[in-house]
Amino acid sequence: MAEAKWYVVHTYSGYENKVKANIEKTIENNPHLAEQILEVRVPLQDVVEIKNGAKKTVQKKMFPGYVLLNMEMNDDTWYVVRNTRGVTGFVGPGSKPVPLTEAEMKPLGIKSDNVSIDFAEGDSIAVVAGVWKDTVGIVQKLDYSKQTATINVELFGRETPVEISFAEVRKLS
DSSP: OOOOEEEEEEEOTTOHHHHHHHHHHHHHHOHHHHTTEEEEEOOEEEEEEEETTEEEEEEEESSTTEEEEEEOOSHHHHHHHHTSTTEEEESSSTTOOOOOOHHHHGGGTOOOOOOOOSOOTTOEEEEOSSTTTTOEEEEEEEETTTTEEEEEEEETTEEEEEEEEGGGEEEOO
16 A cells, blocks of 8 residues: 555646545545545635725635645556546646655645554544543544544434544544
8 A cells, every 4th residue: 555645636727626626526435445545634724805895805715726635646546636527637747746745735734744643443442632522433544644543433313424633532442
């Protein structure tokens, strides 16, 4: 298995969120891709706009026309992303995508350091902090990029998935 790196994809202007949704839908429909395409991101920044004398903070795209992907580069992932509707190509010379360097990722707020945790999907964990403190659940999904675990908790008599930070949980022995 190759190492996942961040790549930049060029899209039609205004299609960034649609491309993100299309790639995520493809991943959802092809489970083997979920292990290879880890995250799709449209970087946003908060911008203060003044209209009619009123200040308003809005989120704007940092790079209109571009989408960031954390993925393992291979023929399958390249083909899936390249043939996603709205994608014009990867950023890089010719047809060879070039991953972002650590220095290029830093201003985007993307951390590449992986957190080591002592639990996995299917393990029972206890929430030790936050809103769901003292809740016990079974890990359904792990998201290393967001550093969260998804567990099912009973809410109003129904099983409800809840995302909890790695820092707020511990494994039950």
